[in-house]
Amino acid sequence: MSTDSKNEKVRGNIEAQDQDPIAERYETVIGLEVHVQLGTRTKLFCGCENRFGAPPNTLTCPICSGHPGVLPVPNREALRLGILAALSLDCDLQEHCKFDRKHYYYPDLPKGYQISQFDLPFALNGGVRLSSGKVIGLERIHLEEDAGKNLHADGHSHVDLNRAGVPLIEIVGMPEIRSPEEAHDYLESLKRSMRYAGVSECDMEKGSLRCDANISLRQHGASEFGTKVEIKNLNSFKKVVAALQYERKRQAACLDRGEPIHQETRLFDDASQQTRVMRTKEEAMDYRFFPEPDIPPFEISTTEIEALRPLLPERHWERRARFMQEAGLGEYDSMVLTLEQETADYFEAAWKALGPSQEEAKLTANWVMTEVLRLSNEKGLPLSKLPIDPGTLASLCRLIQEGKASNQAARKVFKHMAETGDSPEKALEELGLAQISDPAELEPIVQKVIENSKKAVKDYFKGKKKALDAMKGGVMRETRGRANPGLVSEILLRLLENLREK
Amino acid sequence: MDKAELPPIEKLARLARLELDPGEKERLGTQLPRILAYFEKLSEVDTEGVEASPYAMALKDRFREDRPADPGDGMLRGQDLVEQNAPAKEDGYYLVPPVMGGEEA
Amino acid sequence: MSLLQLSASEMRDKAASGEVSPSELVEASLAAIEAHNKALGAFISVDAEGALARAKELEAAQARGKEPGPLFGVPVGLKDNLCLIHQPMTCGSRILEGYRASYTSTAVQGLLDAGAIPIGRCNMDEFAFGSSTEHSCYGPTRNPWDLERIPGGSSGGSAAAVAARMVPLSLGSDTGGSIRQPAALCGVAGLKPTYGRVSRFGLTAFGSSLDQIGPFARRARDLSLALQAMAGQAPRDATTLDAAAFPPPEPLMDLKGLKVGLPAEYLGEGVHPSIRAQIEAAQKTLAQLGADLIPIQLPHTEYAIPAYYLVATSEASSNLARFDGVRYGKRQKAGNLEDLYLETRGKGFGEEAKRRILLGVFCLSAGYIDAYYVKALKVRTLLRRDFEEAFTKVDVIIGPTTPYPPFRIGESEADPMKLYLCDLLTAPANLAGIPGLSVPCGLDEDGLPVGLQILGPALGDARILQVAEAFENATDFHKQAPREVAP
Numbered sequence A: 001m002s003t004d005s006k007n008e009k010v011r012g013n014i015e016a017q018d019q020d021p022i023a024e025r026y027e028t029v030i031g032l033e034v035h036v037q038l039g040t041r042t043k044l045f046c047g048c049e050n051r052f053g054a055p056p057n058t059l060t061c062p063i064c065s066g067h068p069g070v071l072p073v074p075n076r077e078a079l080r081l082g083i084l085a086a087l088s089l090d091c092d093l094q095e096h097c098k099f100d101r102k103h104y105y106y107p108d109l110p111k112g113y114q115i116s117q118f119d120l121p122f123a124l125n126g127g128v129r130l131s132s133g134k135v136i137g138l139e140r141i142h143l144e145e146d147a148g149k150n151l152h153a154d155g156h157s158h159v160d161l162n163r164a165g166v167p168l169i170e171i172v173g174m175p176e177i178r179s180p181e182e183a184h185d186y187l188e189s190l191k192r193s194m195r196y197a198g199v200s201e202c203d204m205e206k207g208s209l210r211c212d213a214n215i216s217l218r219q220h221g222a223s224e225f226g227t228k229v230e231i232k233n234l235n236s237f238k239k240v241v242a243a244l245q246y247e248r249k250r251q252a253a254c255l256d257r258g259e260p261i262h263q264e265t266r267l268f269d270d271a272s273q274q275t276r277v278m279r280t281k282e283e284a285m286d287y288r289f290f291p292e293p294d295i296p297p298f299e300i301s302t303t304e305i306e307a308l309r310p311l312l313p314e315r316h317w318e319r320r321a322r323f324m325q326e327a328g329l330g331e332y333d334s335m336v337l338t339l340e341q342e343t344a345d346y347f348e349a350a351w352k353a354l355g356p357s358q359e360e361a362k363l364t365a366n367w368v369m370t371e372v373l374r375l376s377n378e379k380g381l382p383l384s385k386l387p388i389d390p391g392t393l394a395s396l397c398r399l400i401q402e403g404k405a406s407n408q409a410a411r412k413v414f415k416h417m418a419e420t421g422d423s424p425e426k427a428l429e430e431l432g433l434a435q436i437s438d439p440a441e442l443e444p445i446v447q448k449v450i451e452n453s454k455k456a457v458k459d460y461f462k463g464k465k466k467a468l469d470a471m472k473g474g475v476m477r478e479t480r481g482r483a484n485p486g487l488v489s490e491i492l493l494r495l496l497e498n499l500r501e502k
Numbered sequence B: 001m002d003k004a005e006l007p008p009i010e011k012l013a014r015l016a017r018l019e020l021d022p023g024e025k026e027r028l029g030t031q032l033p034r035i036l037a038y039f040e041k042l043s044e045v046d047t048e049g050v051e052a053s054p055y056a057m058a059l060k061d062r063f064r065e066d067r068p069a070d071p072g073d074g075m076l077r078g079q080d081l082v083e084q085n086a087p088a089k090e091d092g093y094y095l096v097p098p099v100m101g102g103e104e105a
Numbered sequence C: 001m002s003l004l005q006l007s008a009s010e011m012r013d014k015a016a017s018g019e020v021s022p023s024e025l026v027e028a029s030l031a032a033i034e035a036h037n038k039a040l041g042a043f044i045s046v047d048a049e050g051a052l053a054r055a056k057e058l059e060a061a062q063a064r065g066k067e068p069g070p071l072f073g074v075p076v077g078l079k080d081n082l083c084l085i086h087q088p089m090t091c092g093s094r095i096l097e098g099y100r101a102s103y104t105s106t107a108v109q110g111l112l113d114a115g116a117i118p119i120g121r122c123n124m125d126e127f128a129f130g131s132s133t134e135h136s137c138y139g140p141t142r143n144p145w146d147l148e149r150i151p152g153g154s155s156g157g158s159a160a161a162v163a164a165r166m167v168p169l170s171l172g173s174d175t176g177g178s179i180r181q182p183a184a185l186c187g188v189a190g191l192k193p194t195y196g197r198v199s200r201f202g203l204t205a206f207g208s209s210l211d212q213i214g215p216f217a218r219r220a221r222d223l224s225l226a227l228q229a230m231a232g233q234a235p236r237d238a239t240t241l242d243a244a245a246f247p248p249p250e251p252l253m254d255l256k257g258l259k260v261g262l263p264a265e266y267l268g269e270g271v272h273p274s275i276r277a278q279i280e281a282a283q284k285t286l287a288q289l290g291a292d293l294i295p296i297q298l299p300h301t302e303y304a305i306p307a308y309y310l311v312a313t314s315e316a317s318s319n320l321a322r323f324d325g326v327r328y329g330k331r332q333k334a335g336n337l338e339d340l341y342l343e344t345r346g347k348g349f350g351e352e353a354k355r356r357i358l359l360g361v362f363c364l365s366a367g368y369i370d371a372y373y374v375k376a377l378k379v380r381t382l383l384r385r386d387f388e389e390a391f392t393k394v395d396v397i398i399g400p401t402t403p404y405p406p407f408r409i410g411e412s413e414a415d416p417m418k419l420y421l422c423d424l425l426t427a428p429a430n431l432a433g434i435p436g437l438s439v440p441c442g443l444d445e446d447g448l449p450v451g452l453q454i455l456g457p458a459l460g461d462a463r464i465l466q467v468a469e470a471f472e473n474a475t476d477f478h479k480q481a482p483r484e485v486a487p
């Protein structure tokens, strides 16, 4: 899977970093602010479509274009998804909430202000669980509108407002992350939580998950934080790690030289893999937050929360632990199977259809992690749309278990099923791959091979074990690979021993 | 109320993205402190424990359903907005002088 | 008698019965504008072609048997901060030169649905910043009663258009008195409905928590008809009230048992003696109609102006941030983005707009917001409580609409504070969200009109309109006209 290979690459980078002596001199303090686009049908304050990839300025109306006289009316579904996201991160939903205006001038910000939440965000506290079990605390989650996009052309910029007004939640984490690799783990876990909660695709390539990072260094054991630097424009997990690694080194070098760290906002430059100053503290923005007078305040009731809570699935880390315990799977397999809720659901349904044992779980897990995910990738289809459903996969696994199909034959059957939608039995028949496991059918064939292998038989009686393999090969050739190998050995040995006795 | 130290008029004008001519700078520079001084009258009022009223009316929970707008509702949309009013445009985009920190096209 | 001496409802009835045609009404209106607008500057632009075409459409529909609406065939003027799709809208500002609206405001759509015919765009102080209609990039509007004087503002064009019998009905917007004050100074009736009664969708925002759209007319009945056409909860405005439609109230024969509050603070020293005299006469009229006059107190009135200007300029500075020359409006040439903003806004806004934007930006900025904006919101709470308390004792509150007669044009230029004080008696209603109207109640010693302000509790629009209509029926002030256009 492509995500997998990306993960592996990043992990490789991180491990190389572990030998970095910076960790001996300084403690790294990182806090992440993550923006997640919510998967509503329409934008936060108008009825324009919330969709990625449309031609420029085609998903716009006077409201999201900031024309004179327009008013925002908030989208209920955006709040509902926000609440689900917050619940999945164990946040405390707030009873009294309001929207505020945040002012700054930028061509992709049509009104000259962003409608956001300032002092009464809809969720506080909560946390993100790392794979180590450590929980990074959250400060808050608030609801706000996205800006459009400024695109560079030569000598001027292009403004596209399709994204302007798309609903976002901003998840503000505590500065409790201690290394770039933990930051990566945090983002993976957060992304999985959002996808499990069904609130967002979290596709960084489409910008539906974006990250700003704060980083500072301090002496081990120090109680005060060092001066922090904010890094913006981090639009992939890889960039987050690379920027944090660079910035950690840069700050350590400064501190080593006895130079102060400046509080500033920096940009990560992909080409040089370095960060550079975007704004100094002196240029810090005065956002002039004040309550949005066009939108009355809103309340989140306990009733509403309790109605939404049952909609959330088992959390990804809980499910992973259960797969290890109940199904007896290893850590890596459990992680891969719980990366997406859909994968976990598929695996669990197939396993339950096959049988209760851990052995059956392992057989199923192997098939899901290899053939099923490969097929989904090749076809570009979600697991739920594959021609082979979990029940069918279980039937195929049962044929293997019962010795009716070899592993090799089963893989061919799987491919055939994927094309035709046939049942495993029918596919096996059609391909002529049904394993011969009937001793009555196999015995005459073995007999014939023994008769035609005079030299091999002689060698066997002289004690050459290899001769047995040659005869076994002969049987497989005769049956075009369909003979049950275990049964062939059994019959071969029995007939040879009979011969010796004579 | 704290007595206001009005920042230099140039600084305020920058914050508000307003180019002022010298005459305006002088007039506004003398008028604004006078107007603010008059606003100081509010410091006479004891507002201890009084809640602020940012909204005109005590409404709450006003949401819309997540339904796409009716295309026939009489509002201009998409490229029609660009066509009717954009001061400068190119390939369906609004055109502006170069922006730092934007995304690469 | 000229058709334009008719009230809006009289015009509608004659048009509905076929006695006159909408085209004849439009032509009469166009002729009056042609005759007087040069001197008055009430209209910024007139859409003669569009208005005549619409009149023809209405006639055709009528011929097909379609029931004529409650404003069938009535020519109306629209303050130039209201959107009407494809039509220019300038807000009296250079920055919106060439702008064409991309949709129609809910209020204007209501008038269209009732059969009204928009005839042109009325002049206003730039972005409604002002009480004199001198701050328009299209030049001032003049008071039809005395061309040397201001008509009041910011909806001065809408008020002057009705006073000069160019149209029987027009729309304005009222943030701190911008309908009631020019109505008073031009001798016509003007209504600021309860906040949230009429959707603000399509009204260029000035002070979002204060703005309300409302009508001007010569008769209270016409105000009711217009409010009926515009009122209602609107899906595109989250601040509209749940209150259902607004049926025009039944006329009252008398005002027996009506408790009328007389706030001492509204007839204080700042009020010009000749205005005071007219208001005292109006009190007698109401008493003769059977009303009980009850002295009351609105103790925080003197803080209304600073509180109002703090809230209004803070909100305005935010609402005007969108005028940046990127997506619409008049853009100045600039080599970089910063200059684009500075030049476009610097050349696009007039001095009064700049004054208010700068004040608002300052009052919201870090370190000052609590001392200014938040403090004003707390005082607003106290002002609101004053009214709540008063309306436990009385049904309506009356007083002058303006503290003094209209200035001469240019008189207040050097001292913006002088102009800000014009809103002393009108701004409290905006801070409290309550409805208020102004009806003519006589002429002062110089022969200039005086307005009687009637305030009611939230959603008490029907009540104040009933009182206004009863007052009208008992007096002849609504028949007074400036000499130029007298019947």
Ligand SMILES: [Mg+2]
Pocket (backbone or CB within 6 Å): A035, A116, A144, A170
């Ligand atoms: Mg944000």
Ligand SMILES: [Zn+2]
Pocket (backbone or CB within 6 Å): A043, A046, A047, A048, A059, A060, A061, A062, A063, A064, A065, A165
């Ligand atoms: Zn939109």
